[in-house]
Amino acid sequence: MVSYVTADQVALGADTSLCQGNSLTLAANVPNPAYQWRNGSTAASIIVNNRGQYNVKVATNGCTATDTINVLFNAIPYFFLGTDTAYGLNDFFKVSPGEPTINFKLVIYNRYGQLLFQDTNKQHG
Numbered sequence: 001m002v003s004y005v006t007a008d009q010v011a012l013g014a015d016t017s018l019c020q021g022n023s024l025t026l027a028a029n030v031p032n033p034a035y036q037w038r039n040g041s042t043a044a045s046i047i048v049n050n051r052g053q054y055n056v057k058v059a060t061n062g063c064t065a066t067d068t069i070n071v072l073f074n075a076i077p078y079f080f081l082g083t084d085t086a087y088g089l090n091d092f093f094k095v096s097p098g099e100p101t102i103n104f105k106l107v108i109y110n111r112y113g114q115l116l117f118q119d120t121n122k123q124h125g
Contacts, residue, residue: 009028009029009030009058009065010028010030010056010058010065010066010067011028011067012026012028012054012055012056012067012068012069013026013069014069015069015070015071015072016069016070016071016072017071017072017073017074018071018072018073018074019073019074019075019076020073020074020075020076021076022049022073023047023048023049024047024048024049024071025045025046025047025048026045026046026047026048026054026056026069027044027045028044028045028056028058028067029044030058030060032060033058033059033060034058034059034060035056035057035058036056036057036058036059037054037055037056038053038054038055038056039054048071049073050071050073051071051072051073052070052071053068053069053070053071054068054069054070054071055067055068055069103120104120104121104122105118105119105120106118106119106120106122
């Protein structure tokens with residue numbers, strides 16, 4: 001039995017973006033091939049933790065196929081609202097990220113580092 005690789009077997013997935021600090025494992029998942037990643041690796045998979053364009057060439061019995069994926073890493077937003085020393089002023093605020101967000105967590109500490117409030121619902125204010 002002769003096996004060969006087709007272009008639809010080599011699928012790294014759609015272009016994607018992740019938050020900084022995360023990583024993504026890319027794998028072509030083709031049986032008995034020779035892999036050649038853009039970074040020079042010949043492993044079956046690579047771990048990505050930097051933005052860039054990644055591609056792999058897979059060869060089996062003289063047939064080759066390639067795929068490319070663009071990976072972005074977005075900075076995790078951090079806000080510092082300053083110090084409020086007047087009670088009754090600025091007692092309410094609402095965070096509006098502006099872009100669709102999947103995960104959201106608001107954490108508020110006092111000046112002594114004590115947790116005052118935390119919430120994962122971006123609709124709350």
